[in-house]
Amino acid sequence: MNGFRNLSLKQLKEFKPIITRNLAWFNRQSNKQSFGTKLKRRLRNLLIVSVIGFGSYYGYRNYKNYKWHKELNESNESTGTKPRIVVLGTGWGAVPFLKHIDSQKYEVVCVSPRNYFLMTPLLPSVSVGTVETRTVIEAIRTLIGPRIKYVEAHCVDIDPKLKIITCNTDEKGTVSRGDDIKTIVVQSKRESGASSRIIKDSARTRPQFDMKYDILIVAIGSSTNTFNIPGVEEHAHFLKEILDARRIRSAISDAFESAMTPTQTEEERKRLLHFIVVGGGPTGVEFAAETTRS
Ligand SMILES: Cc1cc2nc3c(=O)[nH]c(=O)nc-3n(C[C@H](O)[C@H](O)[C@H](O)COP(=O)(O)OP(=O)(O)OC[C@H]3O[C@@H](n4cnc5c(N)ncnc54)[C@H](O)[C@@H]3O)c2cc1C
16 A cells, blocks of 8 residues: 555556446446346355355363363363363262362362253152153252253262373263153053154264363262062052152053053953052152152
8 A cells, every 4th residue: 555655646646547448348338237147146256155154163162161161171180270170960969069179279170971950859740740750850050050060961980099080981882861852662552653763863862082180079869779579670660769759650541541441351451450659658648749740
């Protein structure tokens, strides 16, 4: 631009016709274009802007994810960052801890295959349909807020010497939250239904990863004890997770509908509507009470 300042008035006058000529040519070109060509050009420009826009957005998002995982794997006491507390589980033990821990003092990471908190006392009601599933669960991220990181994964190994946990290495590389509809679909008679096919597509795999910790809180709950009662493990429903409640609800509904079939014999009808609860603890008693009430 500075070069123009040194031009004399005469030289500038010589430039003027050249510029005017070129501008006229451009104007003629755009006027000559048909509506279709103009539309095509505009659409092409829009496509270019959209591609650049989406590309930048996804690039930024991936970079943020990458940075997050890098920080997660690298930061530990030796780098001078906050000590890291890793909490395993999102149940009754873990959630109150996560809600009260001072995240200014510690870097807190929660690892659990279940990305929601489950209000277990209401499970018997879900299994008979008096309470809906969505009312007994609360998303873990809503409960703990953005200051605590959450990773959906199974912890499968702990190395207390190196202070590292290993996550996500079950046989098939899949993660089950305990509400895995896919499992129902596979075992259900309704497998050929249209919605079942869609649900089945949601099968997912996760790669294995290691995570360092300074303090590890293990709150992974317990597994149901059958007390070796013959047949319970193989034939009975458990009532511990949301999936169990939904399976029971589905089985009860199935039994009632089968009993209603016009050609059903009286004997078979009685058998279908005969429910047995194994276990007389709070869960068994609550379930029995809910079933007779509903
Ligand atoms: C139907 C029912 C009704 C109940 N009613 C009552 C009641 O009225 N009052 C009462 O006091 N108690 C009640 N209980 C018992 C109460 O729910 C349990 O005592 C309580 O859930 C135990 O808490 P927890 O944190 O140890 O385990 P849980 O609440 O079971 O949580 C375990 C968590 O660990 C996660 N986890 C599992 N494996 C891994 C892994 N490998 N890596 C990472 N995370 C993992 C799970 O996904 C889950 O998020 C009831 C239980 C049931 C089943």
